[in-house]
Amino acid sequence: MLPAECSRRLVAELRDALDSCAELQRQLEQSLRVSRRLLRAWEPAETPAPEPTPGPEINEEAPSSACPPSPQDLKELELLTQALEKAVRVRKGLSKAGEGVKAHSLKSGSTSPATRASAPPSTSHCAGSCAPGTKPPRGIRHPWVPAKDLPGRRLLLVGDGAHMGKGAGANKPEAGLRDQQIIPQAAPPVPEAFTLKDKGALLRLPEAFRKAASRNARLWAQLSSMQTGDSVDAAAATAKTQFLQKMQTAAGQPGSRLSSAEVGRLQKACSLLRLRMREELTADPKDWTQEYRSLLTLEGLQALVGQCLHRLQELRSAVVEQPQGPWPEGPPRAASPCGGGADPMWSPQLLLYSSTEELQTLAALRLRVAMLDQQVHLEKVLPDSGAWVTVCSGGVGHGEDSRLSLLVQPPRSTREGVDEGTCECAGALGGGGGTGAWCLDSCPRLGPLKCTRPP
Amino acid sequence: MGRRRRRQPDPADAARALPEAIAALSRTLPAAPSPEIFRRAKFDRPEAAPALWRLLFHVLSPLSADSASVSFTLVDGPPELASPIAEAQVRWVKSVLHSQGYPRLALVQLQDDGSQGGRELLLALAWLLARGPLPERLLTQSHVRLGDEMPVCECEALASPGPPAPRVEAEGSVDIRHLQWLMGKLQLRWRNLMAGQQEQCALLGKIHSYTRGCHSDRSLGHLSVTETELLRDPEGGRQLLQRLETENARLEAALEWRHRELVFWRWMDTVLDTCPLEASPPTFLPRIPEPGAGAAGLPVRELQALQEELQALQEELRKAVEARRAAWQAAVGGHGPEWRAARRALQVAVAQDLAALQWAWEQGKGQARPHGPRRLVRTEARVPGRLGLWATEATEALRAREACLEAMLHQLQGQCRQELARLVGVRPGLIWVPPPAR
Numbered sequence: 061m062l063p064a065e066c067s068r069r070l071v072a073e074l075r076d077a078l079d080s081c082a083e084l085q086r087q088l089e090q091s092l093r094v095s096r097r098l099l100r101a102w103e104p105a106e107t108p109a110p111e112p113t114p115g116p117e118i119n120e121e122a123p124s125s126a127c128p129p130s131p132q133d134l135k136e137l138e139l140l141t142q143a144l145e146k147a148v149r150v151r152k153g154l155s156k157a158g159e160g161v162k163a164h165s166l167k168s169g170s171t172s173p174a175t176r177a178s179a180p181p182s183t184s185h186c187a188g189s190c191a192p193g194t195k196p197p198r199g200i201r202h203p204w205v206p207a208k209d210l211p212g213r214r215l216l217l218v219g220d221g222a223h224m225g226k227g228a229g230a231n232k233p234e235a236g237l238r239d240q241q242i243i244p245q246a247a248p249p250v251p252e253a254f255t256l257k258d259k260g261a262l263l264r265l266p267e268a269f270r271k272a273a274s275r276n277a278r279l280w281a282q283l284s285s286m287q288t289g290d291s292v293d294a295a296a297a298t299a300k301t302q303f304l305q306k307m308q309t310a311a312g313q314p315g316s317r318l319s320s321a322e323v324g325r326l327q328k329a330c331s332l333l334r335l336r337m338r339e340e341l342t343a344d345p346k347d348w349t350q351e352y353r354s355l356l357t358l359e360g361l362q363a364l365v366g367q368c369l370h371r372l373q374e375l376r377s378a379v380v381e382q383p384q385g386p387w388p389e390g391p392p393r394a395a396s397p398c399g400g401g402a403d404p405m406w407s408p409q410l411l412l413y414s415s416t417e418e419l420q421t422l423a424a425l426r427l428r429v430a431m432l433d434q435q436v437h438l439e440k441v442l443p444d445s446g447a448w449v450t451v452c453s454g455g456v457g458h459g460e461d462s463r464l465s466l467l468v469q470p471p472r473s474t475r476e477g478v479d480e481g482t483c484e485c486a487g488a489l490g491g492g493g494g495t496g497a498w499c500l501d502s503c504p505r506l507g508p509l510k511c512t513r514p515p
Numbered sequence: 516m517g518r519r520r521r522r523q524p525d526p527a528d529a530a531r532a533l534p535e536a537i538a539a540l541s542r543t544l545p546a547a548p549s550p551e552i553f554r555r556a557k558f559d560r561p562e563a564a565p566a567l568w569r570l571l572f573h574v575l576s577p578l579s580a581d582s583a584s585v586s587f588t589l590v591d592g593p594p595e596l597a598s599p600i601a602e603a604q605v606r607w608v609k610s611v612l613h614s615q616g617y618p619r620l621a622l623v624q625l626q627d628d629g630s631q632g633g634r635e636l637l638l639a640l641a642w643l644l645a646r647g648p649l650p651e652r653l654l655t656q657s658h659v660r661l662g663d664e665m666p667v668c669e670c671e672a673l674a675s676p677g678p679p680a681p682r683v684e685a686e687g688s689v690d691i692r693h694l695q696w697l698m699g700k701l702q703l704r705w706r707n708l709m710a711g712q713q714e715q716c717a718l719l720g721k722i723h724s725y726t727r728g729c730h731s732d733r734s735l736g737h738l739s740v741t742e743t744e745l746l747r748d749p750e751g752g753r754q755l756l757q758r759l760e761t762e763n764a765r766l767e768a769a770l771e772w773r774h775r776e777l778v779f780w781r782w783m784d785t786v787l788d789t790c791p792l793e794a795s796p797p798t799f800l801p802r803i804p805e806p807g808a809g810a811a812g813l814p815v816r817e818l819q820a821l822q823e824e825l826q827a828l829q830e831e832l833r834k835a836v837e838a839r840r841a842a843w844q845a846a847v848g849g850h851g852p853e854w855r856a857a858r859r860a861l862q863v864a865v866a867q868d869l870a871a872l873q874w875a876w877e878q879g880k881g882q883a884r885p886h887g888p889r890r891l892v893r894t895e896a897r898v899p900g901r902l903g904l905w906a907t908e909a910t911e912a913l914r915a916r917e918a919c920l921e922a923m924l925h926q927l928q929g930q931c932r933q934e935l936a937r938l939v940g941v942r943p944g945l946i947w948v949p950p951p952a953r
Contacts, residue, residue, distance in 0.1 A: 092714060094740060094744060261725065265730070266746075266752070275763050325877065330828065332875060336872060375818075409888075409890065410734075410889055411906060412894050416717055
């Protein structure tokens, strides 16, 4: 068996590593679920409010309702129509401006009243059998339609689009179509499901959402620009510094303690320096200028590392000197190279890719780097001296033991860890006294091992 | 606005300015109590303490790595009326503040039941606010992400695991086969992750290309999964909209806070003045800390690890420099005066280079580019004028890091081999075993 302490530590670290992976897997699976669902045909019950319908779609939607609307729905429809008609009259001029854009973005020809009329509305009563979702889901494009006023969850209007939940009825700006459109028709057509592939390009985001999103971006931009100082900020900054100093002196504690920020900086320094060193060492100097430059850089890096070490020593000795206060034990600080440098402010950053392969390569590489990071960490976890020897032993199933010889002898200190359980292997080999028998296949640290005979 | 505050303010304005500033602060922070509670805290009124403990907890936990380990009851309704804060949470707040360097001892002396200490907590909050852009950080952390995000910085892709359940470790020693099994399981998990990730990228690619042209923002061009999902599911969309609007309200409050905060700091000075000075040495016995803990809550082990890393780095550099210097001395010769000039130029260039590198970690900015997850945007290759990071560039940067890590891994394994070889020499009767044929 392994020495208790180091093996427990290793098990704990392995379990942490497994947990981290499991968490990533969980998140990934959730994303996969969502994405897969989006790429399938959308359930009719979930179809959101459609946009004003373009021509071809109307035809497909013609069979959109399998049951006749109820009188109540018709009444609602009527009220709604009136409201919309009025709105159209008011806003006709405004919407004309956007006409060209919209028509183009619909990617279809101009719609005609005839095609519109053929698409009957369906109502919430038919939720089960009807397919209000046959209309391609669209967002709301017309800003003036209040999203919250319109009643009914599944009330669909021909040509006007429909509102679902928070959606609002959208309208085509063309006047005159309205009158012809709202003819409840009880046509029992075959509903055609919406797929992203076919009609994804017709989607539009709801107006309320767009407004909120753009306001959000604007506010963030304002907040970011505030940080870059103005007269108000300077006064506040001074006040803050003075307050902090006052806090420090009022506390009566000697000097400044080892701050985790400082250590974080040193950790980041270490990783940046290492990265830079790698770059220099792997670079191939082509002429003496580059060679010399490389040499100077490495010497400079060496000096910087020396400085960091010196600073670290200073900090550590300061820690030792100060009395350990009565503070409750704190949480271990997770040190990450980016943690200290994390932007306090969000800003919209884009990652541009042009093909799925590019994206996959990047994602795979990210995971690989994370995996390597984890492996390096596990390597470092193993304490020194004899313990690693025992860890090198990786168990193989008993069935394969027969042809394996004896194994790495454990260090003297751990011999007492040998117990009955491992003696079976030793027994099969007639192993020497006191040797622990472990199967050694490929060691996580060493990789595959060679076979040599004992002297 | 600044000017207005600098001249002698109208008393009525002054009376209003502070509550308005605190109200703005209260609107931007999560779970913050009303301005009245703040005022009472100055006078150490008992009703202020629980609310402020709760506030501190909600302010510190999003930014802390291990917040998941401290469970807490959700706060519905006004924070003053929510259920009292738990002792565990109080202790957690104390320890986090300590690990961040909070200077005052009075905080730790407060009772764990959270019933006292309004003024001290107010000071703690102000201390946190003074040290950095706390509202902004919190807002960034809780920012509603509308796009498909992928982090490409050097951050570890692995989040710290969830609440570390107190595990009952195996009694005594551990079976080596158990370790082997764990390692195999880890390998399998990574394989699954890789496969799943590839599929997700393929799906994203499809969704992005199918929704091309739909986004009102032309620089984005297509919808993200979140946006498409809100079209598919209006109820979810409504919730998203609500979250977005809540965030907008908090953002506005943060802006207002930034405009008004000066009067708050003046007030905090008065609060500090009402506190009695702390006695320099603690008059009670300090609790003996756990072995291995540093003053700032940092395990000595971590410091040791850092030292070892730096020393290893130093050693590698030393060897490389020695070799190259020797080679250089041998090669150089017969360079004329133009060589001296060139050499000086190189020295200056390298010095600048390294200064920039040093500045990178001193200032806390790790990369030239901003850090954090980025929104994925599918676009035609190499369209000029697109602002953003190209995936190909990010891939190159990651390859460099991959090479670095691989080198480190090989080095560690090499050390292991050396050690093993040394042991082989020391201990007779050692037999190497070939790995079983698979």
